[in-house]
Amino acid sequence: MTRIASHRGGTLEFGDSTPLGFMNTARMMLDEVEFDVHPTMDGAIMVHHDATLDRTTDRTGAIATLSEAAVRAAVIDYSAGSHPISLAELCAIYADSAVAFRCEIKPGDDGLAYQDLVPRVIDVLQKTGMLDRTTLSSFLVETLDELADATDRPLLWLVSPPVLRQLGHQAIIEVALAHGIPEIGVHIDFADARLMDAVQSAGLDFGCWAAHTAEQIDKAFALGVKVFTTDRPSLAMAIRDRKQSA
Ligand code: MG
Numbered sequence: 555m556t557r558i559a560s561h562r563g564g565t566l567e568f569g570d571s572t573p574l575g576f577m578n579t580a581r582m583m584l585d586e587v588e589f590d591v592h593p594t595m596d597g598a599i600m601v602h603h604d605a606t607l608d609r610t611t612d613r614t615g616a617i618a619t620l621s622e623a624a625v626r627a628a629v630i631d632y633s634a635g636s637h638p639i640s641l642a643e644l645c646a647i648y649a650d651s652a653v654a655f656r657c658e659i660k661p662g663d664d665g666l667a668y669q670d671l672v673p674r675v676i677d678v679l680q681k682t683g684m685l686d687r688t689t690l691s692s693f694l695v696e697t698l699d700e701l702a703d704a705t706d707r708p709l710l711w712l713v714s715p716p717v718l719r720q721l722g723h724q725a726i727i728e729v730a731l732a733h734g735i736p737e738i739g740v741h742i743d744f745a746d747a748r749l750m751d752a753v754q755s756a757g758l759d760f761g762c763w764a765a766h767t768a769e770q771i772d773k774a775f776a777l778g779v780k781v782f783t784t785d786r787p788s789l790a791m792a793i794r795d796r797k798q799s800a
Contacts, residue, residue: 556775558794559586559656560787562603566766567788569632570610571602573639580651584791588656588783591641593671598622599641599678605663616663645682655688659697672700698735710737712763715744723749727756739763742770742782750777768793
């Protein structure tokens, strides 16, 4: 029962973190939608992958140094002319959807955790009724510690390939256990049965991210990971349906 999470609303199908991607994902027969959040300089929380607008929109600048209006004015590439939305707007899109949230708390453009973003994200999720359907994730252990203090919701540590290589399997597991982190996610290309067994034997959940090709999606299903994120949710659903009817 591997769960499928539409990454950034399904970037390769609908553009990166676009309103259309999130609206379509809300109606799909899949388990979760993954997204990332950043604060603006005037207190808004926007749904966008990168810390800056540079790579994926027609504007530039770090979101944390811009006003909400300036971020909203950006046109997202390959989005039919649409603009970044706020976390509250995303919550409204999913109010009547069966798809659960996988919310990643991003660091700033300097790679460091934003001040006070965690409690503000939790507050929006709580007020919109989405917190009970949300798993929260970060690459930063510091941010996961902050999350653990702020909420009882499930947490996920996204372990980057360099960190996985540098710490090694056992040290990754020890860090997760020491910080009370119940789930580890690694890049699909660095996942294997040995790592998954070690993580699960320690009582932790194991998932993968960035399964975008048919081969990567097949691998995630073959391993039987708990959950994987994909930029191609329609492809992942088609492969899942084919496997189930086989
Ligand atoms: Mg993410």
